[in-house]
Amino acid sequence: MMDLNDVAALVTGGGSGMGAVTARVLAERGARVVVLDVNLENAQHTAESIGGFAVSADVSNGPSVEAALQSAIDEVGVPRVVVSCAGIAPASRIVGRDGPHDLDLYQQVINVNLVGTFNVLRLAAARMTGLDPVSDSGSRGVIVNTASVAAYEGQIGQAAYSASKGGVVALTLPAARELARFGIRVMTIAPGLIGTPMLLNMPDEVQQSLAGQVPFPQRFGEPQEYGQLVLHIVDNEMLNGEVIRLDGAIRLQPK
Numbered sequence: 001m002m003d004l005n006d007v008a009a010l011v012t013g014g015g016s017g018m019g020a021v022t023a024r025v026l027a028e029r030g031a032r033v034v035v036l037d038v039n040l041e042n043a044q045h046t047a048e049s050i051g052g053f054a055v056s057a058d059v060s061n062g063p064s065v066e067a068a069l070q071s072a073i074d075e076v077g078v079p080r081v082v083v084s085c086a087g088i089a090p091a092s093r094i095v096g097r098d099g100p101h102d103l104d105l106y107q108q109v110i111n112v113n114l115v116g117t118f119n120v121l122r123l124a125a126a127r128m129t130g131l132d133p134v135s136d137s138g139s140r141g142v143i144v145n146t147a148s149v150a151a152y153e154g155q156i157g158q159a160a161y162s163a164s165k166g167g168v169v170a171l172t173l174p175a176a177r178e179l180a181r182f183g184i185r186v187m188t189i190a191p192g193l194i195g196t197p198m199l200l201n202m203p204d205e206v207q208q209s210l211a212g213q214v215p216f217p218q219r220f221g222e223p224q225e226y227g228q229l230v231l232h233i234v235d236n237e238m239l240n241g242e243v244i245r246l247d248g249a250i251r252l253q254p255k
């Protein structure tokens with residue numbers, strides 16, 4: 001088990017949902033957690049509840065994340081654990097009632113979910129390379145990204161979201177291969193249906209139809225179950241370059 005006492009950790013999207021819970025479980029293991037979110041108020045709320053530090057940044061913006069990472073480093077040191085949870089999931093059909101999919105919306109989803117994940121990964125990894133190794137194998141740190149089962153079975157209305165998450169899945173292996181020489185691991189979690197504001201803000205009938213599609217356990221996953229998987233990935237050095245589905249065996253239907 002990796003000793004996380006006083007280890008610096010960065011969680012993006014930490015103002016809500018899986019990011020907020022992940023920040024908490026890392027803090028409970030003794031990590032010094034920086035909570036990054038575009039919503040500073042929510043980031044501060046999480047940070048205050050876990051004794052962490054809040055920074056505001058838009059993950060899709062290079063200078064914004066660079067500045068946030070620097071203030072995080074000034075506060076807690078260079079993160080050895082980085083978890084990317086920031087994401088958005090607007091639904092839109094390719095050809096809907098009002099015409100073709102809005103191109104700006106498509107680009108925004110790709111920017112936040114895919115470019116944002118890569119932006120955090122590249123900047124965090126560059127700083128991690130300067131850290132001392134902490135295990136016999138020469139481990140310097142671990143980066144955990146968040147995709148979705150929609151990367152594999154996107155539903156109608158998820159063209160942008162699925163494409164963005166498919167990109168996160170595809171990024172995992174080349175990133176792990178490239179960063180291996182620095183002792184930096186890269187893993188991705190592909191959640192199914194997790195009970196966070198992203199899902200719980202959907203209409204009731206959509207939620208019921210979705211929950212009914214999970215073979216077992218027939219319920220939404222808990223954000224805590226995502227947090228536990230992050231901790232396992234941090235602790236288990238052999239996990240690298242892989243995507244783990246966390247989904248109760250769901251295979252999403254077209255709609």
Ligand SMILES: NC(=O)c1ccc[n+]([C@@H]2O[C@H](COP(=O)([O-])OP(=O)(O)OC[C@H]3O[C@@H](n4cnc5c(N)ncnc54)[C@H](O)[C@@H]3O)[C@@H](O)[C@H]2O)c1
Nearest residue numbers: 013015016017018038058059086087148191193194196198
């Ligand atoms: N909830 C689910 O069922 C589910 C399933 C599969 C994948 N996911 C993915 O898991 C991740 C976490 O989702 P969640 O359910 O906890 O959602 P959430 O909406 O509760 O939290 C997402 C957080 O990301 C932040 N964020 C959004 N855009 C940002 C940006 N540009 N820069 C910085 N922060 C930004 C939001 O402010 C919010 O605090 C997302 O990437 C989501 O796509 C969620």
